[in-house]
Amino acid sequence: MIAERAATRPAGEPTDPDRLSVFRHGVASGDPTADSVVLWTRITPGSDHSSHAGVVWEVTTDPGMTRPVRSGYTITSAERDHTVKIDVDGLAPDTTYHYRFTSNGAMSEIGRTRTAPAADANIDTLELGFVAHSPWSAGCFGAYRELSTRPELAAIVHIGDYLGLGSAAVAGVSRASVGHQPATPDPISLADFRSRYELHRSDPDLQAAHSAAPWICTSPCTTSSLADDDVARNAKQAFFEWMPVREPRTGEASDRSIGFGSRVDLFMTGTRRDEGGAVQLPHDPSSWPSTNLKRLGAQWKVVASPAMVAPVNVTPLDPAAASVLAQLLSLPPGDTDVTAYPWDGLDDDRRAMLTEIDSSATDNVVFVAGDSRMSWAGDVPVRDRSVAAQFGIPPVSAAVVGDLGPAVADSVTSTVSALNDHVRHLDPSSQGFGVLLADERRLRMQIWSVSATEQHTRPAQLIAEYTVASGARRITEVNSSAVAPSAAEYAGRQ
DSSP states (O other): OOEOOOOOOOTTTOOOHHHHHHOTTTTEEEEESSSSSEEEEEEOOOOOTTTEEEEEEESSTTTSSOOOOOEEEEEEOOOGTTEEEEEEEOOTOEEEEEOOOOOEEEEEEOOOEEEOTTTTTTSEEEEEEEOOOOGGOOOOOOHHHTTOOTOSEEEEOOOOSSOOOOOOOOTTTTOOOOSOOOOOOOOOHHHHHHHHHHHHTTTTTHHHHHHHHHHEEEOSSSSSGGGGHHHHHHHHHHHHSSSSSSOOOTTTOOOOOEETTEEEEEEEEEOOOOSSOOOOOSSSSSSHHHHHHOOSSSSSSEEESSSOOOOOOOTOHHHHHHHHHHHTTTOOTOOOOOSSOOOOGGHHHHHHHHHHHHHOEEEEEEEOOOOOSSEEEEEEEETTTEEEEEEEOOOSSSSSSSOHHHHHHHHHHHHHHHHHHTTTEESSSSSSSEEEEOOEEEEEEEEEEEOOSSOOOOOOEEEEEEEEEOOOOOOOOOOTTTSOHHHHHHHHHH
């Protein structure tokens, strides 16, 4: 292996009975700017679910909560599912803060957050954690536990399928999940979505990750199950109630950029499927990544999206393998593309976006995608050259291609490798997370593998590291000499 980190229990796991009865779902922060951050918690309702609750919030510069800088009081109620969200401003850039809430005679655990560097700040190295696709019943949340132990992270970026909707059971896939019982069917009503968030946020590893660093999350409307307008509306309301993100004003796009000094601009975008399974982009071209990249001034432009942007050809894939793979990815009948939310249904839009990046000579564009049920590294071609690099991170807990057995995994790997020269590396068998490290000379993406079938027993393993040199517009180095177990080895240890 390249490296490993010892498995640890979540730091600061709540044990106080009063705290658990009032703040059962922990604390969180998100959407950091140079002078503000969003804080979140939920007051666990009592027998009277319609009652209002008063909440005091505090922000300090020390973990002992003795040096206060901001504080306030708010009220929550059943109207917003007893959640509390405070957009705290007037903070200093690139500064670690600690926060807590008090309500009904109980104090929450103390969370840690951090503001972003000022726009002109020249920071040495920026580190961001990347996660995606964490269905409750598919496995444990060990990746979240590992990220909670990394205080060097400026933020944790979730790029799709926080609830893991549409992750139906697949024939032949068995997971001996520890600690997570089967969840109910995919939510439909607002009450359903609220209950699913409540279930997810009961997990101590997820709570630990939320309390350890600010989160930046994509919009929830990225799956075919949300193509129905009423369901999508319910999903959106619950998302903005339960997630530590700023709510867009009426008519404002949910896509947004967050700057980290002069080193990295992070652009969050999303796609969704319509009722027929076709991929959709926002109707307003001004919110597309290529348009926004022109406005970003940092050295590295990182585009986070649920969809892989580079085309992938898998046409000769064995029909039997293609059928079970499509089931794993919840693809429409007859669709055998291995990328779960591909831009391959948007060839004209993709070509226009990449051509614009190429013609404008925009360097240092990196796409990061989730939920292809594998981890990837590759170049993004337009015409006969690469214009950007792309990484696909592994899922937190969702089933991966390796779960379908050695025959399917080997068929997918060999087909993709043979027909796609721009795909530099492919690992079909690991769950885990990514860590992006950006400095003046290069950007690196580390892929860490964490077991989703066991809790707190195996160390995280660094299984690959990809490098993009500044100005190269492609991946310049792949370090995967000890990458992941083979498909056969992976199947044998399940």
